[in-house]
Amino acid sequence: MPDTQTDFTPTPADKFTFGLWTVGNIGRDPFGEPVRAPRSPVELVHLLAEVGAWGVNFHDNDLVPIDATSAERDRIVRDFKQALSETGVVVPMATTNLFTDPAFRDGAFTSNDAQVRAYALQKTMRAIDLGVELGAKTYVFWGGREGVETDVAKSPLDGLKRMRDALNFLSGYVRDQGYNLRFALEPKPNEPRGDIYLATVGSALAFIQTLDHPEMVGVNPEVAHETMAGLNFLHAVAQAWDAGKLFHIDLNDQVIGRYDQDFRFGAQNPKVAFFLVQFLESVGYDGSRHFDAHAYRTADADDVKAFARGCMRTYLILKEKARRFAEDGEIQGLLSQIRAQDAATEPYSREAAQALGARDFDRQALGARGQPYEALDQLVIELLLGVR
Numbered sequence: 001m002p003d004t005q006t007d008f009t010p011t012p013a014d015k016f017t018f019g020l021w022t023v024g025n026i027g028r029d030p031f032g033e034p035v036r037a038p039r040s041p042v043e044l045v046h047l048l049a050e051v052g053a054w055g056v057n058f059h060d061n062d063l064v065p066i067d068a069t070s071a072e073r074d075r076i077v078r079d080f081k082q083a084l085s086e087t088g089v090v091v092p093m094a095t096t097n098l099f100t101d102p103a104f105r106d107g108a109f110t111s112n113d114a115q116v117r118a119y120a121l122q123k124t125m126r127a128i129d130l131g132v133e134l135g136a137k138t139y140v141f142w143g144g145r146e147g148v149e150t151d152v153a154k155s156p157l158d159g160l161k162r163m164r165d166a167l168n169f170l171s172g173y174v175r176d177q178g179y180n181l182r183f184a185l186e187p188k189p190n191e192p193r194g195d196i197y198l199a200t201v202g203s204a205l206a207f208i209q210t211l212d213h214p215e216m217v218g219v220n221p222e223v224a225h226e227t228m229a230g231l232n233f234l235h236a237v238a239q240a241w242d243a244g245k246l247f248h249i250d251l252n253d254q255v256i257g258r259y260d261q262d263f264r265f266g267a268q269n270p271k272v273a274f275f276l277v278q279f280l281e282s283v284g285y286d287g288s289r290h291f292d293a294h295a296y297r298t299a300d301a302d303d304v305k306a307f308a309r310g311c312m313r314t315y316l317i318l319k320e321k322a323r324r325f326a327e328d329g330e331i332q333g334l335l336s337q338i339r340a341q342d343a344a345t346e347p348y349s350r351e352a353a354q355a356l357g358a359r360d361f362d363r364q365a366l367g368a369r370g371q372p373y374e375a376l377d378q379l380v381i382e383l384l385l386g387v388r
Contacts, residue, residue: 008316010053014289017054017055018055020059020063021059022294023047023295025294029297035298041062041063042082053089055089058094059097061097077130092137093290094139095142096141098144099144099145104116108120110197112154117166120166132180138287139183140185141183141185143188146197147194182217187204188260189228199229218245220249221249222252224250224261234279246285248287249290251289253265264295267310277319324383325380
């Protein structure tokens with residue numbers, strides 16, 4: 001049956017969030033000046049409330065300029081809290097800008113300059129305080145400048161050690177302050193550095209196990225970042241979930257092999273987005289659905305709102321498609337056929353190993369078995385195209 005449901009209105013239960021840097025993006029790129037006027041954090045909170053978002057996230061300097069005085073900082077935070085109170089918008093996540101200022105030209109936590117590393121820790125402690133003050137329960141670390149253009153500049157072992165030292169220090173700070181906060185590492189293979197440390201979800205998961213408090217640290221996978229490297233984002237998310245480390249997620253879209261495009265969720269790869277939504281909903285992921293994306297540079301103020309609404313609407317449409325997938329008799333019949341020969345692997349024992357070693361297999365019969373993946377995939381396509 002074609003789609004008949006048209007009300008895909010977001011609710012707080014959907015936990016849709018945007019960063020100040022997303023709807024606040026002014027359209028600057030490496031080849032062009034800004035095309036949209038800056039909007040204050042208060043204005044952006046009201047914009048997000050208008051389009052139906054649940055939460056807003058921020059880097060420290062998205063909210064408080066890096067050179068603000070104490071009095072200016074207090075006024076900005078007071079006005080921001082008032083906007084949150086007026087709209088009901090919440091702050092689930094915060095992070096630190098450790099990539100814009102020239103001080104971080106060679107990295108922040110991994111800089112070759114110990115004074116830069118110390119400043120980065122100080123800046124992050126203050127930003128953690130601000131995030132907790134505003135209600136954040138997750139703190140994201142994206143190492144945008146934590147890398148190299150040439151390996152002669154920095155040993156990767158030194159880079160990893162310095163990153164480990166920083167996260168151990170900050171974990172200790174959070175524990176000492178009694179904050180209810182956990183960390184999420186955001187992997188990315190490149191841009192703005194030629195090569196960024198902890199490039200993929202898998203590398204971040206392995207690194208977490210070397211920390212003093214690995215229980216505090218998970219990952220924040222982003223669609224665009226894994227896709228840039230040609231990887232399967234769903235597989236990365238599944239690995240993080242399996243490890244109990246999916247602490248947050250960044251939703252957007254991306255063409256393989258391009259620069260970090262941060263397109264509206266589902267704008268390029270709707271089938272990929274469908275399987276991601278299906279996975280998150282089926283396993284019961286209950287964290288934020290954060291849209292780390294921005295509108296096209298061609299967008300005006302109204303089109304930015306259309307962008308934000310589009311991210312949420314696409315997610316909800318795909319959530320409905322996932323429900324129909326689960327209830328479609330033909331699809332489920334094929335899945336049952338595919339799984340008919342499935343069985344759990346028996347745990348190892350000496351007896352099980354002996355029995356398996358003595359078992360006869362008809363290799364030719366096994367090789368002759370086909371699976372109806374073409375038929376099943378076509379049904380998924382028809383479902384997404386609205387004819388089922």
